[in-house]
Amino acid sequence: MFQRLCITVILSSFCLPAIAATPLERVIRLSLAESYTTAILLTGGNAVRFGFWDFDPNSFVGLEDDNLGGLEAQELRQRISTLSLPYTWSTPLGEGSNTLVLGAKASFLGQKQETQIVSSNRSAKDTIVSDVTTLTLGGELRHRANDHIGLAAGLNMHWQRYNNDTDFNTPESQALAPLTDGLLTNYTANAWQAEPHLRATWYVGGRGAEVKLISDIHYMRGRTFDTSNPAHEVQPEAWYWSNGARWRHPYLTRFLPGQNVWMQATRYDLGGDLGDSLGNHYYYEAGVGWLLDLRKANIPFVDNIGIGINLNYGSVLRGGTLILLLNEE
Template sequence: MTRHLVLLALLATVAATSRAASPLDKVIRLSLAESYVTAILLTGGDAVRFGFWDFDPNNFIGLEDENLGSLEAQQLRQRLSTLSIPYTWSTPLGEDSNTLVLGAKAAYLGQQQETQIISSDSSAVDAIDSSITTLTLGGEVRHRFNGHVGLAAGLNVHWQRYRNRTDFNTPESQALAPLFDGLVTNYSANAWQAEPHVRVTWFVGGRDAELKLISSLHYMHGRTFDTGEAAHDVQPEAWYWSNGARWRHPFVTRILPGQNVWMQAQRYDLGGDLDGPLGNHYYYEAGIGWLLDVRKMNIPFVDNVGVGINLNYGSALRGGTLVLLFNES
């Protein structure tokens, strides 16, 4: 989604070019495809977490590591807003070692920015508001081979709606608005995506282990539909592979029933249309969280809530954030 300013600048330099120009179509299609797959990644849960307060960890630990945090990355995080409301339901499937998990989720990813699309002597700025709304249905089958190894495979199907609203407020941008509108700005586009995935979990120490090693591979592919422009005919395709560890502290649960503390660290490798939006083809996420089980309170569709700290290292969204946790797995 952050590619839009680059795209608009490119269009400005070729304002005399026909709207049907093939090179422009390719750039627009890439930007739109990246937006769809990035929305799934950023609202998927552990991949990249956003919170209610973003910060640069370098300011607290006395380092100057650009991969850990920067002012630019902090500002980018603050321009993004996310909302994800997941719900899952599980039941034994056949033997006790098999479990069927069904899930649904509504998610939103938005980005707002005020800038001059075209350099102007005017003090006015243009306003860009883009968003993707995602509705997801999916299922997963989990199998426990023994006390140490578990395998899960599933499929999620996403319906997504991309929307852009841009206010042109400088004389220069207003002059080029007819070229932009309906092609790059002020339009919406629907898409569907299928996301098969497979996950292997190693329970270190056995069935009730506090430490889990997790490897998960996701593949995404889909296409837009009911588009009015050839440049919006997109077939997004991407994959990501995460490898990491998750640890929960048994002491907290023993003295405070219904509560749990966990830590996790993961590496994410990205490919396809995810290879560009985050500024790197890999990055790291690490976090700690405190969860409260609220199922006994009979709150509809809510299993647990909590608070945590999350760190991102190596991507365009590097930095730290305080997060609210909801229906954490």
């Protein structure tokens, strides 16, 4: 994406400066909008998980399925870093069928790439670092309709800051720098986004069930502010819809008190500015996790911690990773 944008900048600057200005702004705006919405998706906790060790599942199960993993996808995952620090407070409302949940989260999504923006005979490579920092406040009202059905509606408000830091390390790319700095490279842009969501849960077997079927739809809409360049005036808009099953059973408590295991499989459908950012309009995820309940340890802002394995099928982030879990529900 970055190299494609650079080519567009060169053409607009030297060939068609007046005519190509509007198409150039559209390309930059689309890239920036995708950065904002993708940051919310990838740090949402239930969408795509990153960890501290990435692997290709094909090498373990003897398959050659490109949708399950590959070297290119594994290298991409290794260039991406995430950090998400969530915390929620909940309180019952009325006679107990309703619960109000308030939450706060700080998250970070970054990507570092070393490449030659413009082909050069030099061995040096340019360094491109882009990241999105997100601060979130939100609330959700949960209603237990009966033993089998749970409903929830909520709203999250996000403040986001996009930052690009590019080092031009070859003579060819350094010649390009004056044309792109402040427009495509080496700039920051602030945005806000609202994210309403609805969720329906079917508890298989009734109250206290070990298996849940979950359908969850999220819509995102916002805009940038305090921008100094028209190309950075963006109104990101996207949605995603997840449908999956989750199994959770505290059988480990018989031997190791306060521990739990869960397994989950989910399909994600994407639209709007998320439609092309992950290389597909849908993908699948499956995972398993082992949680340790720390509420009795009275550690501030930590309810539980754990470790797990996550598999992604069908997106540009396909593959597996070993993950750390914090404050999982």
